[in-house]
Amino acid sequence: MLDIRDHESVTLFYMGRSPLGFLLYPVYAFLVGDTLIDTGTNRAGKEFLSALTGRKITKIVNTHHHEDHIGNNGDIQELFKIPIYAHSSALPYLENPRLNDLRFYQRVVWDWPKKSKGTAIASGIDAGSHHFEVINSPGHTDDHICLYEPDKKWLFTGDLFCGTTFIYLRKDENYSQILDTLKKLSQFEIETVFCNLKGAVKNGKEALLKKISKMEQLRDDVLKLRDKGLSPKRVRQEILGSEDSWNLITGGHYSKQNTIDSILSGKRPDRIT
Numbered sequence: 176m177l178d179i180r181d182h183e184s185v186t187l188f189y190m191g192r193s194p195l196g197f198l199l200y201p202v203y204a205f206l207v208g209d210t211l212i213d214t215g216t217n218r219a220g221k222e223f224l225s226a227l228t229g230r231k232i233t234k235i236v237n238t239h240h241h242e243d244h245i246g247n248n249g250d251i252q253e254l255f256k257i258p259i260y261a262h263s264s265a266l267p268y269l270e271n272p273r274l275n276d277l278r279f280y281q282r283v284v285w286d287w288p289k290k291s292k293g294t295a296i297a298s299g300i301d302a303g304s305h306h307f308e309v310i311n312s313p314g315h316t317d318d319h320i321c322l323y324e325p326d327k328k329w330l331f332t333g334d335l336f337c338g339t340t341f342i343y344l345r346k347d348e349n350y351s352q353i354l355d356t357l358k359k360l361s362q363f364e365i366e367t368v369f370c371n372l373k374g375a376v377k378n379g380k381e382a383l384l385k386k387i388s389k390m391e392q393l394r395d396d397v398l399k400l401r402d403k404g405l406s407p408k409r410v411r412q413e414i415l416g417s418e419d420s421w422n423l424i425t426g427g428h429y430s431k432q433n434t435i436d437s438i439l440s441g442k443r444p445d446r447i448t
């Protein structure tokens with residue numbers, strides 16, 4: 176399935192695998208000027224490539240290496256003969272997507288991308304008449320970048336924002352690092368957030384601040400119960416309730432317990448600055 180819509184001068188491509196008409200975990204990719212920001216899932220590759228044919232595209236920027244962001248890199252690079260820019264730590268995954276050890280649900284929903292050739296992105300990049308500042312934004316992955324367009328006050332957030340609520344965490348995500356990065360991003364003047372999960376989010380700065388506030392509250396609630404002597408599982412049960420289908424479908428890759436455990440561990444891996 177592929178749906179195409181515009182927000183101001185940004186074209187949004189909403190895509191996903193849709194067996195029997197049921198859409199599985201769709202994602203967005205964006206076209207700004209002559210630049211494609213992420214390439215979605217190859218499960219919608221045919222429709223996406225057909226929709227891109229005839230458009231002017233001179234480069235791709237990937238926000239991070241996950242399979243639903245680089246899914247059509249290979250085919251688009253071959254078709255348009257264009258460079259792909261990403262964080263230097265993402266480049267090995269572009270070259271060899273099998274380095275990303277996909278779980279069963281990820282293979283079913285998004286599948287492995289084809290190989291592509293990337294180049295390390297600099298601190299700024301042009302997209303037609305627009306100029307983006309490239310902001311290192313670790314937390315979801317270490318190689319995650321966001322793109323900020325100061326004239327339009329647009330912020331492209333990859334998988335860092337994903338809505339104002341916070342319940343589930345990926346096993347390899349870091350709660351405090353996501354919070355720190357969101358705080359850094361909230362310093363910018365932002366009118367619209369372009370999120371690969373939610374699409375165009377108006378009042379972007381307010382949305383980021385709302386998420387930050389909720390995450391701080393959740394962290395404080397968790398730490399209070401920890402200080403009362405509750406076990407991590409009891410803390411999860413008290414605050415977020417029982418695990419649900421997300422835990423089941425993803426085999427624990429996304430779970431409520433991951434959120435609690437990450438808050439409690441307070442791990443802060445080396446920052447990418």
Ligand SMILES: [Zn+2]
Nearest residue numbers: 239241315334
């Ligand atoms: Zn991701």
